[in-house]
Amino acid sequence: MRLATWNVNSLRSRIGRVEAFLERHDIDVLALQETKAREDQLPLMGLQSLGYEVAAAGYHQWNGVAIISRVGLEDVQIGFEEMPGFGDPLTAEARAIGATCAGVRVWSLYVPNGRKVEDPHYAYKLDWLARLRAAALDWREGPTALVGDWNIAPLDEDVFDMAQFKTSTHVTPPERAAFQAFLDDGYVDVVRPHTPGPDVYTYWDYYRQRYERNRGLRIDFVLGSAPFASRVTGAFIDRDERAGTGASDHAPVVVDLAD
């Protein structure tokens, strides 16, 4: 089974690239983030004609997660809808959707950005991660993958220039500790062993020619439970998908799983 995760930054504006990506890499299951599409806006026709089922949740302008699968899509569950303390019901967002695809539990995650360290969204990000961790403890026995945009660069090597992030989110010790906690619980970064060398970025900002100059971040991850990780036979970052006009600011991450 071939599983991928991709922050598409609008499914509607990217549908052509999404379909081309699915065909180019023969993807079985694709977890999407930042779909920016209501359920009634999802361009299902193209994906369905390619043989995929779609499950989507959570939409408020920039949010929304989805899983599309051609190997079954069962027990769909939406998680982490609340954004406590933010009052406006429009900010109640679904940042996680889970589904079982061919026996593998896949969670498409869009971890809160956090904005700035002093912003309430930063505390919300850490709280959200703590709640996800608590829930994920119970998911470790089976083959489970926590995939998506974690909005955390866990290591200095995941950042093009640490000096530029001295006062930024994504690299603070509490965020990195929150990420490390999943590893401590037995989840494994299944991609890094298959992407040797320094070219590990998954995200390049749109401006300042960050992609052309390869000044990016590694913030998109596939963390697998032990039963999942033991089945991984390969992985890669499709960095070429970031090239050209009409690209998302994130590249897809692809993982191969033995049957």
Add this chain to the structure above:
DNA sequence: ATGGTGGTCGCACCA
């Protein structure tokens, strides 16, 4: 600085 979205076709908000 760039790009997507919404609610209007210029601009605020978000990444």
